Amino acid sequence: xxxxxxxxxxxxxxxxxxxFVFPWIAGFLIFTLYPLVTTIIYSFSTVRFKLEGVSxxxxxxxxxxxxxxxxPEFKLALPKYLVQIFYFVPMVLVFSILLSLLLNNNLKGxxxxxxxxxxxxxxxxxxxxxxxxxMGAASLQGLGSFPVYRFIHESIPDFIAAPVLYVFDNAIMxxxxxGVQTLIFLSAMQKIDRSIYEASMVDGASSWQLFWKxxxxxxxPFIFLNSIYTIVDVSMSTMNPIIIEIKxxxxxxxKGFGFAAAASWIYFFIILLTVLISYFLFGRERK
Amino acid sequence: MRYQGTKINPTRYDRSQLKFFIILSVLGxxxxxxxxxxxxxxxxxxxxxxxxxxxxxxxxxTFDNFRKLFEVVQSSGIPLSRYIFNSIMSSLTMxxxxxxxxxxxxxxxxxxxxxxxxxxxEINTLALMxxxxxxxxxxxxxxxxxxLIDTFAALVLPLLAMPVNVFLIKQFxxxxxxxxxxxxxxxxxxxxxxxxKIVMPIIMPALVTVAILAFQTSWNTPDPSSYxxxxxxxxxxAFFMSAITTRISGNTVQGQGIxxxxxxxxxxxxxxxxxxxxxxxINTMAYSGIK
Numbered sequence: 001x002x003x004x005x006x007x008x009x010x011x012x013x014x015x016x017x018x019x020f021v022f023p024w025i026a027g028f029l030i031f032t033l034y035p036l037v038t039t040i041i042y043s044f045s046t047v048r049f050k051l052e053g054v055s056x057x058x059x060x061x062x063x064x065x066x067x068x069x070x071x072p073e074f075k076l077a078l079p080k081y082l083v084q085i086f087y088f089v090p091m092v093l094v095f096s097i098l099l100s101l102l103l104n105n106n107l108k109g110x111x112x113x114x115x116x117x118x119x120x121x122x123x124x125x126x127x128x129x130x131x132x133x134x135m136g137a138a139s140l141q142g143l144g145s146f147p148v149y150r151f152i153h154e155s156i157p158d159f160i161a162a163p164v165l166y167v168f169d170n171a172i173m174x175x176x177x178x179g180v181q182t183l184i185f186l187s188a189m190q191k192i193d194r195s196i197y198e199a200s201m202v203d204g205a206s207s208w209q210l211f212w213k214x215x216x217x218x219x220x221p222f223i224f225l226n227s228i229y230t231i232v233d234v235s236m237s238t239m240n241p242i243i244i245e246i247k248x249x250x251x252x253x254x255k256g257f258g259f260a261a262a263a264s265w266i267y268f269f270i271i272l273l274t275v276l277i278s279y280f281l282f283g284r285e286r287k
Numbered sequence: 288m289r290y291q292g293t294k295i296n297p298t299r300y301d302r303s304q305l306k307f308f309i310i311l312s313v314l315g316x317x318x319x320x321x322x323x324x325x326x327x328x329x330x331x332x333x334x335x336x337x338x339x340x341x342x343x344x345x346x347x348x349t350f351d352n353f354r355k356l357f358e359v360v361q362s363s364g365i366p367l368s369r370y371i372f373n374s375i376m377s378s379l380t381m382x383x384x385x386x387x388x389x390x391x392x393x394x395x396x397x398x399x400x401x402x403x404x405x406x407x408x409e410i411n412t413l414a415l416m417x418x419x420x421x422x423x424x425x426x427x428x429x430x431x432x433x434x435l436i437d438t439f440a441a442l443v444l445p446l447l448a449m450p451v452n453v454f455l456i457k458q459f460x461x462x463x464x465x466x467x468x469x470x471x472x473x474x475x476x477x478x479x480x481x482x483x484k485i486v487m488p489i490i491m492p493a494l495v496t497v498a499i500l501a502f503q504t505s506w507n508t509p510d511p512s513s514y515x516x517x518x519x520x521x522x523x524x525a526f527f528m529s530a531i532t533t534r535i536s537g538n539t540v541q542g543q544g545i546x547x548x549x550x551x552x553x554x555x556x557x558x559x560x561x562x563x564x565x566x567x568x569i570n571t572m573a574y575s576g577i578k
């Protein structure tokens with residue numbers, strides 16, 4: 001008797017759980033996973049759209065070899081993208097940590113500044129960014145003539161100078177990408193109990209030590225979260241060179257949808273690789 | 288600095304804070320730059336729009352662009368209010384359902400133990416990294432098979448599947464202490480109560496962020512209207528705006544001015560929603576309920 005009622009209760013609870021996830025799973029399967037699987041089939045074939053429907057002829061790995069070895073545009077877009085990922089993403093993270101440290105101070109007008117620095121969220125996802133960039137508003141104009149800039153450009157070896165100059169050139173774009181990330185870091189920093197700071201200051205910790213020993217370990221899971229978010233954000237942006245290339249290929253008669261699908265899957269694995277790198281840097285939890 | 292008792296940060300303005308103000312103000316200027324640009328471009332007369340080198344600020348502001356825009360709007364068969372109504376309805380439905388569905392799923396994925404849990408979340412995370420444009424055609428075929436072409440659902444459903452929402456919300460629910468949820472169970476709360484009355488208020492910043500992002504996608508994109516809707520009366524405002532600007536873009540010079548006016552009008556709801564919601568983000572920022 002007792003066993004039966006226990007079982008009943010348990011399965012009822014499980015059903016409640018299923019009820020909670022069901023809408024998401026259903027939507028996800030129909031509108032995301034199924035289309036994804038379909039693109040796998042497309043990527044191995046030539047796809048033609050006819051009046052009576054889609055015709056698919058199996059082509060083996062031809063699309064993939066085309067993307068990797070034959071297509072000149074993909075080859076050009078890839079290094080551009082990699083530069084963007086390896087310079088841009090870390091800079092966005094650093095900037096957003098710095099901004100959230102500043103905003104975590106008990107300043108007067110703090111809520112105004114917080115609102116201001118969250119503002120890029122509505123800008124970066126809108127259509128204006130492209131206009132701004134073509135106008136040159138996204139880079140600091142006349143920067144090239146500054147003595148510091150010229151000094152870095154001329155007298156420091158290229159492999160050090162390149163990232164520094166990249167930051168100078170893209171400073172404003174980096175700032176515009178920090179909206180969500182700053183917010184996430186800020187809400188993580190707010191969770192740190194004030195008494196921890198006090199205790200460590202009594203023990204003689206400097207604010208530099210506070211930052212490295214208390215703030216960074218606390219926000220570490222969020223660094224990982226933000227690094228994934230930024231990688232995805234940058235990679236999926238409509239201004240991304242590879243996205244532009246894939247979109248063009250879709251409506252190009254010579255390349256077609258099979259080519260675009262293959263390119264998307266190759267791109268997917270590149271993004272996955274960068275995410276794995278950031279996992280090894282920030283994601284592993286200390287036992 | 289005067290004696291602060293047990294506090295570290297001063298409560299009122301202090302001269303030592305001046306450096307923060309300067310840094311924040313300088314950076315803040317860049318944050319408002321795009322908005323100023325949108326507003327100032329909308330009022331630029333023709334010769335300033337095409338001036339080279341391009342100017343950031345408007346010199347001689349005019350309402351010309353808006354006048355031309357309204358002329359075009361009036362010459363089209365369907366009243367503008369219809370498009371705006373469609374947009375508001377679809378965006379609101381999308382934001383509400385997306386937040387509720389995502390947080391329900393994220394709650395289960397974060398706090399319950401079952402066999403396929405990790406697999407599900409990993410698939411979701413992987414789906415984040417796939418080019419959205421590449422699934423357009425299979426997605427269209429599904430919408431067609433389900434018979435959703437030309438329905439209101441076609442405006443909402445395809446956008447609802449935003450893996451990034453579940454991803455973000457789940458990471459925040461992970462930080463909600465288990466002891467808080469357990470104590471609620473002890474007091475007889477069920478999962479609905481725990482989620483809506485305890486978990487969701489705590490992760491409000493994340494929810495509002497997701498809501499703003501969802502609104503952005505839904506409001507700004509003309510895609511669902513152009514792919515899945517043939518009936519003009521069911522299309523959205525974003526589609527209408529992009530359509531009139533491209534329809535006239537045979538005459539690019541004309542189109543540019545109208546486009547800039549249209550993008551300002553399209554942008555206003557974004558900023559309104561933002562101003563309403565950002566307050567919620569900042570005020571409820573992370574209090575955990577447990578010390």
